[in-house]
Amino acid sequence: MNYKVYATGNKIEKFYSDAIKEYEKRLRRFCNITFLNYKNFQKLYFQEMDKYYKIVISPTGKSLSSEELAEKIKAFELTGITDILIIIGNEEIHCNEAISISSMKMSLGLTSTIFFEQLYRAYKILNNEPYHK
Numbered sequence: 001m002n003y004k005v006y007a008t009g010n011k012i013e014k015f016y017s018d019a020i021k022e023y024e025k026r027l028r029r030f031c032n033i034t035f036l037n038y039k040n041f042q043k044l045y046f047q048e049m050d051k052y053y054k055i056v057i058s059p060t061g062k063s064l065s066s067e068e069l070a071e072k073i074k075a076f077e078l079t080g081i082t083d084i085l086i087i088i089g090n091e092e093i094h095c096n097e098a099i100s101i102s103s104m105k106m107s108l109g110l111t112s113t114i115f116f117e118q119l120y121r122a123y124k125i126l127n128n129e130p131y132h133k
Contacts, residue, residue, distance in 0.1 A: 001031040001073065002083045004052065005115070009089040009108045012037050016109030023116035030123040035112070052085035054095035057115055059105055061098030069099075070122040088112050 089108045124131045
């Protein structure tokens, strides 16, 4: 699987960036993943959108458990969807679906960090590995 995660909005605080980098490192054994933080997403939106299955992270999206996220990833793999674009911080962009981490509004850095943690947890579930060391 190939993921591009775009966080759109203000710069993310260093402690969140450090946590995201750690999850990126851990996720690399399961998938290819790139994280980018942009102030304005519109310019990028038209450059790469057609290739990707697009998911926006939004408080109004569908709530999933960790197990349901793992099943969704498995379903993507089985149906041949290999390129996924995750958009955090811009809920107005037209996407294939919207997923919620929480119905509460959170900072861009916190939302991004939680998404990475949940993606990592989903891959651990898919590989029948314990999550906590």
